[in-house]
Amino acid sequence: MAETMRAARFHADTKTNVVEDVPIPEPGPGEVLVKIAYCGICHSDLSLLDGIFPALVPVVTQGHESSGTIAKLGPGVEGWEIGDRVILAAGRPDMKCRSCRRGDIVNCLNIQLMAFAYDGAWAEYSVAQAVGLTKIPDNVSMEQAALLADAVSTPFGAVVRTGEVAVGEAVGVWGVGGIGTHIVQLARVVGASPILAFDINPAVRERALELGADYAFDSRDENLVQKVAEALGGRLLDVAFDSVGLKVTSEQALRCLDFGGRLIVVGMSGEEVSAGPSAALAFTRKQVIGHLGYKNADIETLAELVSRGRLDLSRSVSEIVPLEDVAKGIEKLRNQEGNPIRILVQP
Incomplete structure (x- = not known):
């Protein structure tokens, strides 16, 4: 040698x-x-x-x-x-x-x-x-x-350990690149339903559908919360995963959560994220949880x-x-x- x-x-x-x-x-x-x-x-x-x-x-x-x-x-x-x-x-x-x-x-x-x-x-x-x-x-x-x-084990840890995704829970994934793609696939493996993907790139959204997402939305859509509710029969998400970690993605994901929903922040950036008024957070019982590793x-x-x-x-x-x-x-x-x-x- x-x-x-x-x-x-x-x-x-x-x-x-x-x-x-x-x-x-x-x-x-x-x-x-x-x-x-x-x-x-x-x-x-x-x-x-x-x-x-x-x-x-x-x-x-x-x-x-x-x-x-x-x-x-x-x-x-x-x-x-x-x-x-x-x-x-x-x-x-x-x-x-x-x-x-x-x-x-x-x-x-x-x-x-x-x-x-x-x-x-x-x-x-x-x-x-x-x-x-x-x-x-x-x-x-x-x-x-x-x-x-x-690239796969961190999403696994986010879905199975931190997110504790259960069979039949509605899951949303913001950003379906390297981490988000595998969150979509693993959420499907554990039985999440339906799975919604959010991305600004149409080619990436199409790929997410091919790899297991049930719906894919442009995250820039001004009526996004309404469209999520329509896809879920009037309710919102049980679990949202932010694999981007930007202020806009985390706060948008939080708005798309149902009462008692969980936002799992997997992506990282230097941007500050707001969970909104404490009264609203307490009333809706939403949770914001950071995730790292496996x-x-x-x-x-x-x-x-x-x-x-x-x-x-x-x-x-x-x-x-x-x-x-x-x-x-x-x-x-x-x-x-x-x-x-x-x-x-x-x-």
């Missing part, structure tokens, strides 16, 4: 991403070295470049949605073998907080996020904790497996769903770009060129 590798590194002082040569990392106790096959480009990667997310370290390798094969085992690693196909979890427990000290590492209070607090996977190799790996079923492609580390066990659940044909991700990989062209992939996502669900980087 060579001593160096290519990696796309974020430099906090210039807010730029540079593909450069760096030493291949050595796995420590309980860690493995993974040869990366694919890694997604996520909007949170753009948020770091744009300064919406504060830099946690001066320089870091970006990319947190990855799949690959184990290339080297660190000391003390058992149950894994070199050559195993794996998905890397996008976070590490700090092992110091109150939850971790009690053995509840799943609910770590200071979770360290891959590609923000430590090096990610826009690189030829990446180090991962063995306890955070998920084995990829033989009939699941490495491309689709990479998506499970965030549990590592969710990745295995999703891999099983894909393996058994219960979840179709065949349209989720919009394009693959080589590592050296990661800047082109970033700009394509930023400009929504081709309405991508997910663009993957291949080292």
